[in-house]
Amino acid sequence: MRHLVDVSPEGGSPYPVYVGGAPDGMLAALWRDRWRQAVLIGDETTASLFAAPLVRALEARDVEVHVLRFPAGERSKTRETKARLEDAMLEAHVERDACIVGVGGGVALDLAGFVAATYQRGIDHVFVATTLLAQVDAAIGGKTGVDTPRGKNLIGAFHQPKAVLCDYGALASLDVSERRNGLAEMVKHAAVWDAALFRELEGWSGEEALPSEALVGRSIAAKAEVVSRDTRDRGIRQVLNFGHTVGHALEAATDHSLPHGQAVAVGMTIEARVAARAGWLADDDARRLAALLARLGLPTAPPVAFSDASSFLASDKKTARGAVRCALPSTLGGVTPSGGSYTREVSYQALAAAWSEP
Numbered sequence: 001m002r003h004l005v006d007v008s009p010e011g012g013s014p015y016p017v018y019v020g021g022a023p024d025g026m027l028a029a030l031w032r033d034r035w036r037q038a039v040l041i042g043d044e045t046t047a048s049l050f051a052a053p054l055v056r057a058l059e060a061r062d063v064e065v066h067v068l069r070f071p072a073g074e075r076s077k078t079r080e081t082k083a084r085l086e087d088a089m090l091e092a093h094v095e096r097d098a099c100i101v102g103v104g105g106g107v108a109l110d111l112a113g114f115v116a117a118t119y120q121r122g123i124d125h126v127f128v129a130t131t132l133l134a135q136v137d138a139a140i141g142g143k144t145g146v147d148t149p150r151g152k153n154l155i156g157a158f159h160q161p162k163a164v165l166c167d168y169g170a171l172a173s174l175d176v177s178e179r180r181n182g183l184a185e186m187v188k189h190a191a192v193w194d195a196a197l198f199r200e201l202e203g204w205s206g207e208e209a210l211p212s213e214a215l216v217g218r219s220i221a222a223k224a225e226v227v228s229r230d231t232r233d234r235g236i237r238q239v240l241n242f243g244h245t246v247g248h249a250l251e252a253a254t255d256h257s258l259p260h261g262q263a264v265a266v267g268m269t270i271e272a273r274v275a276a277r278a279g280w281l282a283d284d285d286a287r288r289l290a291a292l293l294a295r296l297g298l299p300t301a302p303p304v305a306f307s308d309a310s311s312f313l314a315s316d317k318k319t320a321r322g323a324v325r326c327a328l329p330s331t332l333g334g335v336t337p338s339g340g341s342y343t344r345e346v347s348y349q350a351l352a353a354a355w356s357e358p
């Protein structure tokens with residue numbers, strides 16, 4: 001694995017992000033002597049696919065290893081699953097000098113990180129990210145948490161990992177639709193932060209929805225830079241919410257049958273259209289964004305009417321005083337703050353008008 005970048009959280013220690021194959025060797029190499037126990041947390045699918053070499057590498061270092069699994073899927077990202085994992089750790093006498101290893105995609109990493117944030121008032125954790133979405137997004141930034149019936153990620157904590165290992169080799173095992181979920185976040189990072197990356201994505205064939213390790217690395221570096229500047233999400237980090245105000249409402253309105261990346265792709269298309277109609281983004285840029293998403297096999301049309309999604313907009317965390325706030329690019333590659341804020345107020349009327357425009 002190669003060292004790609006360090007994330008430098010405000011008020012915390014920098015941590016490295018590695019990309020490449022064979023995360024077992026890297027995990028053993030970075031393991032700290034004081035971590036006498038390891039708790040690998042993954043879903044049933046990723047744990048069976050990826051845990052064995054990691055366990056062997058740690059046992060070869062005389063680490064006591066426990067592997068905890070939970071059923072795959074967003075429905076497992078709950079307080080109940082977290083409590084089950086914690087109870088299993090207490091039963092196994094996991095102590096404060098243990099390190100949790102979150103293995104898998106976004107659900108596994110968000111849960112593992114949240115368990116680490118609160119177990120005995122906080123223990124160390126590292127991530128082995130095995131999906132494209134997890135590598136370019138969920139593994140980087142320290143937000144951990146679980147969903148509740150009232151919304152996604154409503155309960156959680158900031159808790160930064162000690163290291164992130166992005167297993168590029170694991171992406172070969174993902175189906176095309178899962179890869180596309182990660183591509184949506186890569187397009188988002190390019191649209192709000194990295195104009196050159198946006199152009200590179202436009203020039204890439206999109207073959208089998210598997211971007212090169214270099215493109216994945218560029219996207220990870222963009223996220224790392226943003227969260228290093230604003231770790232606690234009080235300012236510029238909000239640019240990463242582009243597409244998410246509408247995207248989260250679409251996920252809820254479809255009872256999560258629309259996967260996160262696809263919902264964000266539709267969300268970005270609609271939010272960019274709102275920005276273009278308001279004169280905050282050039283029409284041509286909104287069209288280029290939709291064209292890139294479509295070429296990468298991502299949806300751009302909402303699967304439900306605005307009236308079916310609007311009630312879920314209200315419960316979005318980014319609303320204030322009944323108004324929806326959206327993080328909107330002002331060019332393809334940047335967000336210009338308006339009135340000191342990286343989000344803008346968007347009326348339901350403006351969203352409804354942009355909803356199903358061809």
Ligand code: GLY
Nearest residue numbers: 138140141142143
């Ligand atoms: N854990 C993902 C983030 O902090 O954005």
